[in-house]
Amino acid sequence: MIILFVALPLVVAGILPLVGKVSRRVVPDLLANAALLFLLVYAAITGRHLIAGGPVLQQLSWFGEPVAIRLALDGFSLLMLLAIALVGLAACLFSIDYMEHYGAKANYYALFLVMIAGMNGLVLATDLFNVYLFMEVAAVASYALVAFGLGRDELEAAFKYLLLSVVATAFILISVAVIFGMTGSLDFAAVAKALQELNAGAAVGVASAFFLMGFGLKAALIPFHAWLPDAHPSAPAPISAVLSGLLIKVSGVYAMTRIFLNVFGLTPALSTVLMSLGALSMVVAAFLALGQKDMKRMLAYSSISQVGYVVLGIGIGTPLGIAGGLFHLFNHALAKGLLFLTSGSVQQATGTRDLDEMGGLAKRMPITAATNLVGALSIAGVPPLNGFWSKLIIIIALVQSGHPVFAVIAVLTSVLTLWYYLLMQRKAFFGKLNEKWAAVKEAPFWMTAATVFLALLCVGIGILFSSTVTTWIQPAADVLADGVHAVIGSWGF
Template sequence: MSIPLVLFVALPLGAAFVLPLIGDRRRMAASWLANLTTGALLILALLSLGQREVYLMGRWTLPLGINLVLDGLSGLMLVTTAVVAAAAMLFSIRYMDRYTARAKFLSLFLLMVTGINGVILSGDLFNLFVFLEIASIASCALVGFGCEHEELEASFKYMVLGSVGSLFILFAVALIYGMTGALNMTYVARAIRETDMNAGLAFALSLFIAGFGLKAALVPFHAWLPDAHPSAPAPISAMLSGVLIKALGVYGLARLIFNVFGVSVPLGWVLIALGVLSMVIGVFLAVGQWDFKRLLAYHSISQMGYVVLGLGIGALIAARQGDAVWASLAILGGLFHLVNHAVFKSLLFLTSGSVEMATGTRQLKRMGGLVQRLPFTGAAAGVASASIAGVPPFNGFWSKLILVMAAVQARLFALAAVTVLVSFVTLLSFLKVQRYVFLGALPEDLRNAQESKSSMLVAMGFLAVLCLAMSLLVLLPALRETVLQPAVDVLLAGVDNSITLVRY
């Protein structure tokens, strides 16, 4: 069955326009509409898994028109986005009771989903920029949604650095158009293959790396993330850390490097360097944090390093014409960790929201013993902490194991050691969270802390079950072949992937 790809953009966009019309008085109607939209997107995304399709906007044929492309990688990203969006939306029904302007919040949320889906599906460089800006502007407004001191400050910082990133990307798109005379990724890839790399293209590529690096908060470009992600309301933090930095940053980077420019040995090393820096610096900054959400935000930087490291090792092996099996394994590890991180980090942010709602604070030192008052939240946080730290039966363990295996096979033993070390520090850091938040003595003023509402528990439970169930994605060959392997094949096919798409 073929799905009209435009629905992934049109559905949330349409709902985002209808929501402000419903107004703030009919809150439940607005919440229902928003949840129906994210639910429908989840079903559509699951149906589209493993398909390959091209949608021509307005039926204009390719060199003239704009197209949306669904392949293995876009499919995987769409499902990830839809899962996290559905859970965060369900969570926000009751969580957002504390804020006013419900309809505007939901509308901005759906606009952000529109932008993310658009970036994932776009087959055209300029169109990618447009969707990227939609997602950035919506997310920026959401970071400052509370309009308090810290939120406005974080929002401004995010907006300035985000705009700098977007403008780098716009400038690079202009350069690419000047050099190749095309904007469609397929045609750009073909033109680059014919002319080979030259100074202009290399400059455009470095602008793209800086721009998408800013969006993904990789280490030299990470300054905004630890401010922006904690300041947003908890469901939005979950979306930002869970999906936005991946779809706008890492996905864009991977798509351009693998499918448009083509991999080379120096590019592989650049990715590896960015990945290792993010892993190590992110995790060491996280250890010293006492603000719950800020600690989680620093771990996002560190975990994104794992993803980029996996992609970098894959690019390096592929560029050296090494064994395709190991390149495939490295990329598989990176992408699997991306999906895993989306699930467990959004779960962690949701539990942090639940804790903040019950206690009114985010300071670790002022909490303790909350597992007595919030048993479900405590259990969900335990599952997510075990996942992120790489404790065996959970999904995070398998992706880290694959990454270490790939690093050893590429004869990068130091990298394998660093991967294990960072994982160990992550474990220590999350033991600290468990120790200070959920275990220990319950402080006097938290004796009356209330467990979250049932819809919030359903959202957290859904993600917690996924944390365990997603291990099956690599353990069962049938699931691996339908979900992860198509995405890996897209990246491994390199420049040829986009060129074959013209036939459709």
């Protein structure tokens, strides 16, 4: 019953505002977290058995009549579902204490769950239009969540995010229309098969360009990144964590990769474009991050840079490169989720995001400082944390596939990443305690618990990286490395 990944959060979201009339805090907290915990357990424990014999295809029926709800679960979608459930649950646990002062908690959770349902739906979709639709589901919920604080900054950021997102979806929709016009179908398998038979390089090129612009905007690759450094820092911390950790990856990287590799087939030209865009984002955003004083803004630029690594890895197109890219996607989701949560703890304790105003907070918030350090070092690629292994795999893949220049750029950017993260750690947590913060206390229980949960995952995956790669990453990379055959052969309904 993989439809549960979409149906459960939607149903819980539907009843939450009603429940919120009766109980303002406890029941909504409990319901939302229980739903996400269930999805996590379902993805982590049942998911792997489900796909043991190849991709699971589900055609739903209603009172014995088949209905046109077709879902597919393979290694790649399962990895994404796991990432969504993990980061989603951590952000939701964090919200228990963090969202207390915002009010309207039941509505907040409802929007949060609709966003999760949208992402899950996108990941399970087998059809181009479903991808577009579920992308919009997650996006509409996320606009409201970015603006949830109702401050001037929040509203402005949400509006900017909305406008650029609409441009992105318009590009995606145009491309879907071109593909539908050519092949007469929207189904991944049918489109992939038809494109193999049709000799329409130019039209596929145009469709790819539109998809690249649309998904590039969604993934905030440079030069399509302008909205992200405003939208992500303005949102409440758990939402920043989900946006940066998950949404840009699901509606940008996942959708782009699935369509380019499994439906269109990765051509050498497309591979070069992806690698160049990835490398450009990686470098430019790292320099931009270095100059930031706002803690969350620095993290936002870092997200753009790290998505660059992911796209660079996947763009290589070799099995090792794809595995490295996907592993980094997973690791970055956890580590960036963690960092946005710790930045939320700091912001709530001090009331500021300005790094220059902070200082010495480690004395007052030791757990937050430690978890922040884990996240920062993980993204910077310091062994033995998880981020180190994924970057290492990407760099080895680059060298193996004959791209030594890209490999050098990746290594140098990693040094740059370590530089700005150490700068952040030093300015915020180390050094002399700023007297203003003498009364600051460690974050409340659930906020700390959520960050510790993610930090432990970062350390644990770093130590057990080889079993993580074989159980979760390799099946996902195999699907992508199979190219169009992964879909044509086994996805027909």
